[in-house]
Amino acid sequence: MKALEGVKILDFTHVQSGPTCTQLLAWFGADVIKVERPGTGDITRGQLCDVPDADSLYFTMLNHNKRSITLDTKNPKGMEVLWEMVKICDVMVENFAPGVLDRMGLTWAKVHEVNPRMIVASVKGFGPGPYEDCKVYENVAQCAGGAASTTGFRDGVPLVTGAQIGDSGTGLHLALGIVTALYHRTHSGLGQKVDCAMQDGVLNLCRVKLRDQQRLGHGPLKEYSQFGEGLPFGDAVPRAGNDSGGGQPGRILKCKGWETDPNAYIYFITQAPVWEKICDVIGEPTWKTDPDYAKPPARLPRLNEIFARIEQWTMSKTKFEAMDILNEYDIPCGPILSMKEIAEEKSLRDTGTVVEVDHPKRGKYLSVGNPIKLSNSPTEVKRSPLLGEHTDEVLRDVLKLDEARIAAILDSGATGALTRTAAE
Numbered sequence: 001m002k003a004l005e006g007v008k009i010l011d012f013t014h015v016q017s018g019p020t021c022t023q024l025l026a027w028f029g030a031d032v033i034k035v036e037r038p039g040t041g042d043i044t045r046g047q048l049c050d051v052p053d054a055d056s057l058y059f060t061m062l063n064h065n066k067r068s069i070t071l072d073t074k075n076p077k078g079m080e081v082l083w084e085m086v087k088i089c090d091v092m093v094e095n096f097a098p099g100v101l102d103r104m105g106l107t108w109a110k111v112h113e114v115n116p117r118m119i120v121a122s123v124k125g126f127g128p129g130p131y132e133d134c135k136v137y138e139n140v141a142q143c144a145g146g147a148a149s150t151t152g153f154r155d156g157v158p159l160v161t162g163a164q165i166g167d168s169g170t171g172l173h174l175a176l177g178i179v180t181a182l183y184h185r186t187h188s189g190l191g192q193k194v195d196c197a198m199q200d201g202v203l204n205l206c207r208v209k210l211r212d213q214q215r216l217g218h219g220p221l222k223e224y225s226q227f228g229e230g231l232p233f234g235d236a237v238p239r240a241g242n243d244s245g246g247g248q249p250g251r252i253l254k255c256k257g258w259e260t261d262p263n264a265y266i267y268f269i270t271q272a273p274v275w276e277k278i279c280d281v282i283g284e285p286t287w288k289t290d291p292d293y294a295k296p297p298a299r300l301p302r303l304n305e306i307f308a309r310i311e312q313w314t315m316s317k318t319k320f321e322a323m324d325i326l327n328e329y330d331i332p333c334g335p336i337l338s339m340k341e342i343a344e345e346k347s348l349r350d351t352g353t354v355v356e357v358d359h360p361k362r363g364k365y366l367s368v369g370n371p372i373k374l375s376n377s378p379t380e381v382k383r384s385p386l387l388g389e390h391t392d393e394v395l396r397d398v399l400k401l402d403e404a405r406i407a408a409i410l411d412s413g414a415t416g417a418l419t420r421t422a423a424e
């Protein structure tokens with residue numbers, strides 16, 4: 001049995017944040033039924049398309065292992081079916097704009113009355129407060145959650161990161177909230193509301209920067225390059241380039257080939273316990289005892305000089321050669337891997353972290369598999385559903401509606417023309 005086998009999810013999510021969450025739950029074995037608007041479905045099906053007439057990679061890579069039913073929730077028969085789903089599902093997950101669910105009549109009070117065991121999980125951009133009614137996308141959350149103001153170089157503009165910490169990050173938070181509520185339900189017998197705001201999710205991931213904000217009140221942040229450069233700090237945490245966020249100074253350094261390869265770099269951490277080994281490797285054995293370099297506090301004002309010297313050494317090696325040498329001495333480091341290198345990395349394929357999936361309309365494509373590995377509930381990644389592929393199956397086998405009722409639903413147009421044709 002899969003870990004979440006038997007759990008039924010009414011997946012009312014779209015775009016990225018909600019779908020990431022329900023995809024994880026599907027990978028753990030939940031039966032995830034995605035409700036989509038007839039005709040178009042989740043808007044990402046048609047966004048950033050690369051293969052004509054096929055669902056985009058944006059959609060397919062976020063909606064594996066799910067079933068799809070099309071329902072027009074602005075049609076009374078569509079709402080009727082939705083309420084049938086509320087009655088039999090364990091969890092409803094949604095990430096509509098604020099107010100949408102209430103306008104559909106799916107208020108928490110009503111859902112809880114109809115199915116007291118149901119957990120209702122929502123992603124919104126902001127929690128209660130001045131921005132609670134705002135629509136939010138990834139980069140808005142990165143900006144409002146503190147990530148952008150602390151990312152980039154001190155003399156440059158704030159930067160967003162390629163990691164989707166606002167969308168996928170909040171989806172992860174929501175998934176944890178849902179399984180926690182499912183566990184709580186085993187004691188209480190009752191469902192509850194699970195709310196995750198994208199601003200909160202990003203801030204949670206930026207925790208160390210709020211740490212630094214408070215340390216700033218007690219003096220300069222000595223591990224920031226800015227300190228060694230003699231530049232004064234302002235009243236807010238500055239952008240710190242590639243400085244390490246922890247107590248062990250680190251930087252991205254050039255490796256052999258950097259002039260032509262944009263990813264010929266390595267992250268190098270001058271971890272205190274291996275300082276002497278670092279000195280030997282880079283050819284500066286006197287730094288082991290020199291009072292200006294021997295102890296971490298003495299090194300802090302000299303980080304630019306120290307990393308420039310280490311870089312002279314890394315530039316004489318490829319990033320992989322440097323990795324091999326440094327790992328021999330337990331010196332923490334990591335190559336800057338391009339997406340091309342990651343896509344081709346055999347070990348990631350072997351662990352199922354990168355998977356090849358076959359799709360009837362687009363053929364084979366690569367996806368990121370489940371990054372969470374359960375020993376007794378391994379993940380088998382299955383292709384995303386076509387729009388409305390499981391409408392009939394859900395009406396008949398899941399909701400167990402009788403033929404007359406199904407005919408009335410199809411005739412009303414609530415499931416869209418496609419399904420009607422398929423049913424005929």
Ligand code: COA
Pocket residue numbers: 014015016017018035036037038071072073074095096097098099100103104123124125134135136137138167
């Ligand atoms: N049938 C009929 N109508 C449907 C439907 C269906 N199956 N599913 C949704 N709709 C309707 C809704 O009822 C709503 O209509 P209304 O505004 O008349 O009440 C409408 O679709 C729009 O929903 P909305 O969520 O506002 O979509 P949007 O495209 O305008 O906004 C977001 C997209 C992402 C900005 C917004 O959903 C949002 O802020 N979500 C919360 C934060 C979030 O998750 N953001 C990250 C996304 S990765």
